[in-house]
Amino acid sequence: MFGPGGRDEPFPFRAAEDLRSLIRILYLAAPREDVERRHRLARMGENIGIAIDLAARPKRVGLQAAHNRADSVCRELAEMVGETSGAELVSAAVRRMGRKTA
Numbered sequence: 001m002f003g004p005g006g007r008d009e010p011f012p013f014r015a016a017e018d019l020r021s022l023i024r025i026l027y028l029a030a031p032r033e034d035v036e037r038r039h040r041l042a043r044m045g046e047n048i049g050i051a052i053d054l055a056a057r058p059k060r061v062g063l064q065a066a067h068n069r070a071d072s073v074c075r076e077l078a079e080m081v082g083e084t085s086g087a088e089l090v091s092a093a094v095r096r097m098g099r100k101t102a
Contacts (some may be wrong), residue, residue: 011055011066019073020048026081029092040080048073 027041047069055066 010053011063011070014057015093016048016052016055016070019070019077020045021051023048023073023077025089025096028096029088037080040076044073044076069079075088 023041023045024094027038027045030037032038051066051069052071053066054069057063064065
């Protein structure tokens, strides 16, 4: 999922950072009372951060673990993302910038 070929390929750091940003925006868009959703998103954010850290290590074992962790986050996020509208995501991003939405 995160890496289409074999695990010898380089870790996609930029894509992982994009994923972390998306998770952050989804977290901000989630209603405060939806504690379970916010907790799942926080865990996904932690996991993609760990994947990025593992991939930065020089050992192959770290790279394999990074790909596995990123794949897991992608699967879980794919299940959740359909529940949030694009308008909610944009509004959350705008609020994060300290602006008011129209």
